[in-house]
Amino acid sequence: MKEIMGVHTYREISEQPQALKEAYEEALRRKEWAETYLGDAEVQQTLFLGSGSSYYQAITMAATYRSWLKRPATALPSSDLLLIREQVVLEQSRTVAIGVSRSGESTEVVKALDSVKELPDWRLAGVTCYAESSMAKLGDSLVSKLGAEKSTVMTKSLASMIVGMQTAIALVSDRSGEHLQELDQLVQAQEERVREGEQLAQAAVSARNFDRTVFLGMGAMFGIAEEGCLKLKEMSNTWTESFGTLEFRHGPKSIVDQHTCVIVLVSDRSREAELKVAREMQDYGAYVVVAASAAGEDTAFADAFVETGLVGGSDEARAVAALPFLQYYGYFTALKRGNNPDEPRNLTQVVLI
Amino acid sequence: MKEIMGVHTYREISEQPQALKEAYEEALRRKEWAETYLGDAEVQQTLFLGSGSSYYQAITMAATYRSWLKRPATALPSSDLLLIREQVVLEQSRTVAIGVSRSGESTEVVKALDSVKELPDWRLAGVTCYAESSMAKLGDSLVSKLGAEKSTVMTKSLASMIVGMQTAIALVSDRSGEHLQELDQLVQAQEERVREGEQLAQAAVSARNFDRTVFLGMGAMFGIAEEGCLKLKEMSNTWTESFGTLEFRHGPKSIVDQHTCVIVLVSDRSREAELKVAREMQDYGAYVVVAASAAGEDTAFADAFVETGLVGGSDEARAVAALPFLQYYGYFTALKRGNNPDEPRNLTQVVLI
Structure with missing residues (x-):
């Protein structure tokens, strides 16, 4: 099946x-x-x-x-x-x-x-x-x-x-030359992101039985966090939410417990503050996935780490690097629950009014 | 207790x-x-x-x-x-x-x-x-x-x-005079909104056992929808989401079923399109609450109706009129689940870093 x-x-x-x-x-x-x-x-x-x-x-x-x-x-x-x-x-x-x-x-x-x-x-x-x-x-x-x-x-x-x-x-x-170069690097590296993303997502989905998953990110990464959230929601019909990383501390974090997976898409600019939020969620019992340009001592606490690469590059160009993991996370969650990822409930390919 | x-x-x-x-x-x-x-x-x-x-x-x-x-x-x-x-x-x-x-x-x-x-x-x-x-x-x-x-x-x-x-x-x-007048009207009418809001929220919360509630609204009303969502989340720790009303049809609606309460904060400007979304959610089995300036034949389908008043006034001034119902909805849901609305899990009054 x-x-x-x-x-x-x-x-x-x-x-x-x-x-x-x-x-x-x-x-x-x-x-x-x-x-x-x-x-x-x-x-x-x-x-x-x-x-x-x-x-x-x-x-x-x-x-x-x-x-x-x-x-x-x-x-x-x-x-x-x-x-x-x-x-x-x-x-x-x-x-x-x-x-x-x-x-x-x-x-x-x-x-x-x-x-x-x-x-x-x-x-x-x-x-x-x-x-x-x-x-x-x-x-x-x-x-x-x-x-x-x-x-x-x-x-x-x-x-x-x-x-x-x-x-x-x-x-x-x-800064045309600089940005084109980092986008070129991103494109080259996406093959690796896809390969790693599949393995890491499969591992995260089987780590625990989550009853909710939260996606956090800021700025350009916030769009990607929202997208990761929607992919999971569409494919698995489970409880998923997304927020600006620091926004999550202002109320929404009240839902976090040991059945929660929190995925934080860290921007280099705000790395310290975002990792602090990630650690706080782990203290509440959550399983925490950190996605960042490179692993470091400051990410050792994470239950799983997703590399987004482009070290020294911009957070904007790096945003797309987190997508394969997020897409596979939705996909494998759907399979685990017996849903068909290709055909979400209530939905069609093109939305007409 | x-x-x-x-x-x-x-x-x-x-x-x-x-x-x-x-x-x-x-x-x-x-x-x-x-x-x-x-x-x-x-x-x-x-x-x-x-x-x-x-x-x-x-x-x-x-x-x-x-x-x-x-x-x-x-x-x-x-x-x-x-x-x-x-x-x-x-x-x-x-x-x-x-x-x-x-x-x-x-x-x-x-x-x-x-x-x-x-x-x-x-x-x-x-x-x-x-x-x-x-x-x-x-x-x-x-x-x-x-x-x-x-x-x-x-x-x-x-x-x-x-x-x-x-x-x-x-x-x-x-249009200073016009807007001040409608705000004055809003303030006068809030006593009535509070009285009705309490009754309607109590009735909605006891209508079914919802396992998720979705808050929809656009523009000025979207801020209020987000707030209604957060109130419920903080006070009851249940599954709650909010979206732009028409945005909800693009994927997120895959979560709607008969255990879902959908609350639509209708703007006069976009009433027809938003009520169409509300009806669609009822077709998927949801319990649908419509909040709008005045009831009409077009809202007769709703499972509950919340009047926001200011007929002929602006959607911006009307936004706050929906709040008492939303706040009581969170409050009564918390009581129903045995949570203390005053003291949400994991939260404090002032958020410090």
Whole structure:
């Protein structure tokens, strides 16, 4: 039984190194796209719009944009722009709105972009896996063609769209050479991340019978923590939550006990403070997984350690390195519970309204 | 036993009408504060900073600011500004950073404000319940003095700090008269919201044995949904989640079944789309609570209905009207499970690092 469940998801996770490489190279070929939609210093408001996993990608993309370009960017659920525009954006500002959608057919992002296309100072763009999609017709789009998937849950599509967008951001940043180099390193290392991620996830899932798993991270890593949380929720229907790492201490930590797995995606910038939170959760009885650039004495306490690499590099470029472990963690939890990872309950591949 | 558990929380929820009234009147007396920190059109970046419940307040405050003032505002966890500044803000922009903290002593917000106080174009401000606190010494602060509480969990403090800030925002908006009038109405009606909220929450909690509760809302209401979620989590340690209403359809809804309570805080702007989500969750077997300005044929399907009032008014001013029901929902769930609402597991009143 287990042999035939989740074949698409399993294969697609393992295919991400090639998808990342192609997305990186495609973005390099589309330098004029980066200059037009990301490199215009006159733009006052840049929006990354998505739903579900695509919103979580948008969070990581917007954090990268702010950090590398020193200009404002906002990640928004597409439905916010579509339905409550006044509360979330400034209509009068010179704006680039970038839709994020695997299929390019998700009703909300297509309708959201369509709803602002007549605004005088707004330009539309996108990132998708399908060049011929409705979204790509509304706004010139970056394409990750090897990101296309059979499974309902997004894995390599998500990782590769983030890397494609980060490469485009790197192209127009002041530290272009440095960021492109670290993204190239990330892409090269993802094969190893996939191999290690599978083993570590299998070990973590069988370590205890968790009845809840919490994913923590900050900034660019927060988008990845949210995504890890959603992968597990979709595939296994278990209790999963995600929070900013230090935010978790302000109330939510009341749920932690010995049946809890806490996965902390540590940023180099905030390593000391985040590891302190991780240790506190272990004191409450949790099984603690630490993902960080490199192991050290300060991570020896962790029940499991996931290396994200790029030592000396940026937290933004490192974010995608944590994904294979998180995706496999969801996958193996689903199998352990007898769920089919390819076909989550209540869900479909493209969400239409 | 039940008679003596949670006395502080219970009393403090019921005291919110007076706390709201005082916060509203105090903000009216501090018009120069509003003009200085909210009314300066030269400011490029306005930040609302908090942790836990105070971050959720910040979300509602920032949504109100954007909608009523048509200028950019961002809600951030204090720890983001403190630890990963490059990813979240623009150092070079003319900025007002407003700390949000009941005690004014939460380490993260105090350290976060302290970390930016030397930046040339930055000014600091705050909103708190304690005029003499460390935060109030760092930045001129609005004070909700009747918001001060004995319970670890925030109830009237949160509601009143939001109303104080919204009143200050209203004072400097183009539609000042209109927004002040609706806030005045909100304050008057909160007594009724408290009375109804208690009855409705008690009924909902005893309707079924839920093993999970989901809180949905958008924009200003999303901050309130997050807060309702945290109240329940802190007081009862049960499985609770919150999402943007339409976001919930993109994956997370896979957890919904007949043991799930889904509470939807409907905005007038997006009523039709949000009620459609609510009906879908009922189709999956969930018990559905709808909170909206007024009941109608379109809400007849709901298992319970919570009136938020202010018909014809704005969704921003209406946000706080949903709080009493949510706070009592957490309170009665805690009692049902034998937990003491005043003393959540693992938590303290002020979070120090």
